[in-house]
């Protein structure tokens with residue numbers, strides 16, 4: 001457990017330190033620990049080092065942990081611009097925790113298979129990571145505004161009204177993904 005806690009601190013500590021509501025921080029850590037314990041048939045904690053997407057193969061450095069950190073950083077930059085230049089208020093606590101947890105369900109919907117990862121799991125078939133992550137967040141008592149960000153970050157949110165924070169995380173997610181694709185010369 002201690003090793004997992006120090007991993008979370010190492011990877012996400014600088015972002016968690018920007019969250020004002022300490023109850024949200026401790027709940028977010030518990031959710032991450034829960035999925036690190038229970039994902040991948042109970043041996044999933046190092047899944048943060050799995051590729052951030054299994055749709056295609058990127059360089060190994062683009063792990064789920066890297067993606068999660070940088071999507072949240074991109075979202076923070078965008079949010080600051082809206083707030084400072086356009087006077088549009090943003091709930092940074094919701095934005096940061098939503099960013100850190102948006103893909104946390106991937107720890108559960110994916111599992112290791114031989115030397116790679118697969119989504120051959122019931123959680124992938126029944127829920128996919130946005131819905132599963134939102135459900136786990138709700139179970140741990142996170143506010144609906146954060147569960148909404150997690151649920152709506154991918155196409156599950158396309159038919160919903162997205163909150164400002166959900167919209168920013170959704171777009172930040174695709175800035176990371178789309179820019180990497182372009183960088184590699186892919187459509």
Ligand SMILES: [Fe+2]
Pocket residue numbers: 067071102103173
């Ligand atoms: Fe993502």
